[in-house]
Amino acid sequence: MSGLIGFSGIASGVDWRNIIDQLRQLEYKKIELVQTQQQAAQDRLSAWQSINTKLLSLKTVVGKINEPADFNLFSPTVSSSTSRDPEDLLSVTAGTDASRGTYDIVINSLAVAHKLSSESFASDTTALGLSGDLIVNGKTVTVSTTDTLSSLRDKINAVNTGDDPSQVTASVVHYTTTDHRLILTSDVEGAAGISLSGDTALIDALGLRDIRGVTGDIANTTSGAPITSATRIRYIDGYDYDNNEKIFLTGTSTSGAAVNTQFTISNLITVGDLLTAINNAYGDVTAEVTAEGKIRVLDTETGDTELHVVITCEDPTLKFDTDNDFGPITAYHEASIQFGADASFTLDGVGVTRSSNTIDDLITGVTLNLKGADPETTLTVKVNRDYEGLEEQITEFVTAYNELMDTINEQLTYDTATQSPGGPLFGDSTLRALRSSLLKTIVNQVPGLDEDFSTLGLVGINLGSDGKLTIDSDTLQGYLETNFEDVKNLFVASSTSTNGNLTYIDHNYNTQAGTYNINITGVSPVAGYFSAPGDASGSGEYLTGISGNAQGLVVRYSGVATGSIGSMTITFGVAELLERSLYQITDSTYGYLPDKQEAIQETINDYNETIATMEARLEKKMEELEARFVAMEIALSSMQSLSSWLSGQINSMNSIWA
Numbered sequence: 001m002s003g004l005i006g007f008s009g010i011a012s013g014v015d016w017r018n019i020i021d022q023l024r025q026l027e028y029k030k031i032e033l034v035q036t037q038q039q040a041a042q043d044r045l046s047a048w049q050s051i052n053t054k055l056l057s058l059k060t061v062v063g064k065i066n067e068p069a070d071f072n073l074f075s076p077t078v079s080s081s082t083s084r085d086p087e088d089l090l091s092v093t094a095g096t097d098a099s100r101g102t103y104d105i106v107i108n109s110l111a112v113a114h115k116l117s118s119e120s121f122a123s124d125t126t127a128l129g130l131s132g133d134l135i136v137n138g139k140t141v142t143v144s145t146t147d148t149l150s151s152l153r154d155k156i157n158a159v160n161t162g163d164d165p166s167q168v169t170a171s172v173v174h175y176t177t178t179d180h181r182l183i184l185t186s187d188v189e190g191a192a193g194i195s196l197s198g199d200t201a202l203i204d205a206l207g208l209r210d211i212r213g214v215t216g217d218i219a220n221t222t223s224g225a226p227i228t229s230a231t232r233i234r235y236i237d238g239y240d241y242d243n244n245e246k247i248f249l250t251g252t253s254t255s256g257a258a259v260n261t262q263f264t265i266s267n268l269i270t271v272g273d274l275l276t277a278i279n280n281a282y283g284d285v286t287a288e289v290t291a292e293g294k295i296r297v298l299d300t301e302t303g304d305t306e307l308h309v310v311i312t313c314e315d316p317t318l319k320f321d322t323d324n325d326f327g328p329i330t331a332y333h334e335a336s337i338q339f340g341a342d343a344s345f346t347l348d349g350v351g352v353t354r355s356s357n358t359i360d361d362l363i364t365g366v367t368l369n370l371k372g373a374d375p376e377t378t379l380t381v382k383v384n385r386d387y388e389g390l391e392e393q394i395t396e397f398v399t400a401y402n403e404l405m406d407t408i409n410e411q412l413t414y415d416t417a418t419q420s421p422g423g424p425l426f427g428d429s430t431l432r433a434l435r436s437s438l439l440k441t442i443v444n445q446v447p448g449l450d451e452d453f454s455t456l457g458l459v460g461i462n463l464g465s466d467g468k469l470t471i472d473s474d475t476l477q478g479y480l481e482t483n484f485e486d487v488k489n490l491f492v493a494s495s496t497s498t499n500g501n502l503t504y505i506d507h508n509y510n511t512q513a514g515t516y517n518i519n520i521t522g523v524s525p526v527a528g529y530f531s532a533p534g535d536a537s538g539s540g541e542y543l544t545g546i547s548g549n550a551q552g553l554v555v556r557y558s559g560v561a562t563g564s565i566g567s568m569t570i571t572f573g574v575a576e577l578l579e580r581s582l583y584q585i586t587d588s589t590y591g592y593l594p595d596k597q598e599a600i601q602e603t604i605n606d607y608n609e610t611i612a613t614m615e616a617r618l619e620k621k622m623e624e625l626e627a628r629f630v631a632m633e634i635a636l637s638s639m640q641s642l643s644s645w646l647s648g649q650i651n652s653m654n655s656i657w658a
Contacts, residue, residue, distance in 0.1 A: 016629040024622055031614045038607035043424035045600045047411055051431070052586060052593055054404040059582040061400040065393050066575035071488040072096035073393075075386035076366065081378040089372040090379050098365025103381045107345045107373045111357045114193030114340030117173075118182035119207030119333070124149040124172050130206070132199030136184070139166040143202060149182050156184070168194055182206065186340060190355025193340035211333040213298035214309050214326035215290065218319050226293030229272035233265050239318040243267065247274065247318075251308035251325075254283035254301045271295075282309060295320045299329060343370055387480045394491075395471060397575070398461065401442075402468045408435050409466060430596060434585065439467055441578050446490060448513070448571040453479070453486035456574060491575040499566030501559030505542065507570065508552030509583055515569040516550055518543070520562045528557075 064070055074094035078086040089107055121128070127146050134141045139159035143152060149172055156170035167187040174180050186194050196203055203209050220227045221237045234241040247263040263277045271289060278287035284301035299307050309326040313319060321327075342353045347362065354362075357370040366383060411423035411431060425431045443463055445454045452458060460475030479487050488494075495504035502518065520528040526538040530550035536543050545553040555568060572580070585593050 016632075017626075020622055020625055020629070023625070024618065027618050027621070031611055031618070034607055034611055034614065038604055038611065040424065041600055041604050041607065044428075045597060045604065047423055047425045048593065048597050048600065051404070051407055051411075051425075051434075052597065054400075054407050055582055055586050055593070058397075058400040058404050059579060059586060061397050062575050062579045062582065065397055065491050066493060066573070066579045068488060068492050068494060069096045070393070071390060071484075071492065072098070073386040073389040074098045074100075074365070074383050075389065076381055076383045079380045079382075081380070082374070082376060084374055084377045086379055087371075089370075089374055089377065090381070091369040091371060092381055092383075093367045093369070094383050095365045095367075098363075098383055100385065101363070101383050103363065103383075104348050105345055105368070105379045105381060106375060106377070107343075107370055107379070108375050109341065109344045109373045110370055111189035111343035111355055112338060112341040113186040113189045114336065115186070115338035116184040116194055116196075116208055116335045117337045118149075118335070120175070120179045120181055121149055122178045122180070124174070124180040128152070128206075130202055132202035134202055134206075135196065135198040136168050137166040137195050140198070143199075149180055153182060160187070182208070183337075184208070188355070189340065189343070189357060191340050191342045192355060193336075207333055208335050209333075210300075210331075210335045211298060212329050212331045213285070213296055214307065214329055215296040216294050216311070216321035216326055218321055219290075219292040219294050220320065221293055226291060227271055227289060228293075229270065229275060229289055231271045232267075233269050233271060233274065233318070234267060236318060240315060241265070242315060245318075246314040248312040248314070249278065249281045249310070250312070251282070251310040252306045253281065254285060254299055254305040254307050256306040257283070278309070278311075282307060295326075297326065298332075305329075345370065385480075385484065387477055390480055391471075391473065391476060394461070394476065398469045398471055401438075404438075405435075405467045430592075434593075435467065437581060438578070439463070441574065441581055442469070446571070446573055446577075448569065449489055449573075450486055453483060453490055456490070459487050459490060489571065489573055491573040493573065493576040494571050495568055496571075497566060497568045499559065501557055501561075502566055502568055503556040503558070504568060504570070505554040505556050506552075507554070509580055510551040511545065511553045511570065512549035513570050513572045514549060515567050516553070517567045518555065518557075518565060520557060520559075520565050522562065523557070523560055526557050528562075 073096070076092040076094045078090055078092055080086040080089070090105065125148050127148055128143075129145050130147070131143055131145050134143055134156075136156055136159065141152075141155045141159060143155070147155070153170040153172050156166075156168065160166045160168055160170075165187075169185050169187055171183045171185070172180060173183050184194055196208055200209075204211075222231045222235045224237065227236060233239070243266060245265045247265060249259055249261045249263060251259050253259050259281050261277070261281050263274060275287040275289070275295075278295075278297055279285055282297060284299065284305070285307065286298045286300055288296050288298065290296050295311070297307070297309050299305055307329055310324055311320050311326070312324045342355050343357055343359070344351070344353050346352065352362065358367065359370070360367040362368065363383075366381075368381075408431060409422075411425040411428070412435070413422035414420075414426065415422065421427070442456060445451075447454075456469070457463065459479045460472035462470050462472065464470060476487075493507065497504070499518075516530040518528060518530060520526065520543075522528070522538070525540050526543050528538060528543055529536045530543075530545055530553065531548055535547045535550055536545050538544075541556050541558055543555050543557060545551045553570065557565070559565060583591070585591050588594050
């Protein structure tokens, strides 16, 4: 009999499965009604989410024009006195702390980064066989005999990381397959350059030291062998020594100072003693004896110097140079392929040097980027207010506001042609109240301002019947140029004080606009109150409101007087008021719109649970009904089988008695 379960009406002739399906469809209409209600709630939630997105976009834009600094936009221009393109020589940027001004600049030379090159090595992967400590701008690099040119590069770069880098970058340049050199480049420009110290022999072996200087043209000997630093001067071949004879050191030191000193030769005086005297006389130098026995004076100062060495012996039988003058400086090895140099320029005729080509500490709020040098060209920098940039910011605000109004109006509009509402929030009292609140903030007069500049419409920002804003560019630009402060205060939070020692610092969403008569009860640190004792706390020179309308207000008092020292008036412009209103609407913690969306989402969740429960009940009901029909089929089938059996028995009996 179980095989009959899957077939409807086999025994009864009744298509009960179709009956169940029809009953299921009828019962499901109740669920569909709930689903319709759920979809309506989902549509409302989607609509609010769309509006919330527009509100947050508007809040972001309003946050760009609600503080005084937001209106401090400046547009610097650069012109040239010659045919040189000023953009090739100088670019200028201005921050919010800049001010209007005109400056003449002549760039004589740019700041240059110091760059060193090692000696040429046949391979960058072969061990150098060198060891010692190489100190790069104060950072120690330990070199081992197994280091190659490439691994040394990596070690140097490893100390140019972290919070306190060396600011020197190493690289390997392959000039040819057998000419590989280590290049050190300062990360910053300026004459300070790269400082190398540590193992001198290691530095010299790498060729990372500039070797320049002067060398005498006479190779002296003692007993036929080249002299050394240990040689006593009296034993130099050809010298007719007489006790206490003089050697005169003249010329110019590396710093440009005149040298005029003398050295006395006694019985025990060595060539090394003479070298020490030379070191002491000529500044940043290292005097040495070459393998041939010549006196060489190396200039160890970075950059060009005025070293000039003249060594004259009292007895002409002793000479270190044919004419005593060692001559001009010769470069024996130039490690510095580019010397570091400071930028040199004039600002309004005053000479200025800086170690960088980016200069932000000269003109307040202005950054100069030196790009080229031309002593014959005067660059005139003009810093003016960027009125067009300000209008762009205001236009961005108007656009965001209008997009929000379009979204709201779309929901509240009724289409008379189709007799259908514009959106699922049609008639929603919360949305109407929100729209009304926004319009009120836009059109209301800002108290405390000049009446001629107390509404947006008075400066060319007009409200239409559809609740959207338009800008009269000519009017707005005109007032920005002639009444900048008035236009700024129409938008921002501003303050005025009757006491020069009182300075507005900050406020928060709890602070209310108005006039506060400030009472100071103590100084160092400041103590006092705004409206009533206890409504503020002091710290250092700052008084912060902690309750009432002054909560969150921060002022600085730099005076010494106590008592009622004056008042401060806080005024909130349209952007500030709108930003505060949007905060109350959209804030995830305190805003009422997130609460409303959460409530709708909870309703949707409740519908989900209701639908799931109804579907479960329906399925159970249909299963029970199907079970009854199956039982009926089984019973009817059994009865039909019994009837057939009885009919067979009767027929058999009839055949017997016939």
